[in-house]
Amino acid sequence: MWAQHDLRLRPYPRGFHLITREVVAAVPELARLRVGLLHVFIQHTSASLALNENASPDVRRDFGRFFDHLVPDGWPEFEHTLEGPDDMAAHIKASLLGPSLTLPVRDGRLALGTWQGLYLCEHRGEGGARRLVLTLQGEARSREG
Template sequence: MAFQQSFEVNTRGRGTIEITHNVARIVSASGIQVGLAHVFVQHTSCSVVLTENADPSVRRDLETLAARWAPDGDAAYRHDNEGDDDMAAHGRNILAGASVTIPVGGSDMLLGTWQGIYLWEHRTLSQRRRVVVTVIG
């Protein structure tokens, strides 16, 4: 059995937005008792990540790391059609990923105590992003 829904997220530019509750509603609506929830973002300049949800400094520190991994405006980049953050955003997407998969039990996600699902926007300007959740069981 499979169930699929999507939702949109309006970002405020670079940073994380928790989407755990959006995904949990879809998992619950699926009626699937045991299976997997796959969360995928349909874009190449943002990511979906599973990370700590208790201390916001973790997500701020992730931004610091990402700036080291893929700095904006690097002179070596050839792809800069949409500005200094263009190629850096694509690189950050490759490094952080476009999807996560979470086990489902009792129609709930089996997340750890301090785990949350986040859309991580890599562009500096606000964007509208679409996230697809597929629950299989």
């Protein structure tokens, strides 16, 4: 079985935001799979996706502080500055973290670890709404199960 959905996320402020529930809700076919994969792809170059701690908001804030320290806005060596001081830094952060995740599916659910959640990593001060492409593939559960 294959299914594909587009998910439009509301605008989030700069930072690392849990989006696991929104992603799962956008793929109703997930519940029918015995085994499979969910591929999540963000259609932007200044935001990214990550899989990490889903319980403590301190972790998400620390991620933000680390990446802002690693790649600061307005670094004088940047040439691409027409869209503001956070734009080139956002492109680099997005490249470091990546545009996609491939997640295992087992018995109608994402087979994530106890403390894992999907992050939207918003690297711009005002990035706007973000678009994800969700592609699900797998084998359906038997009708008895």
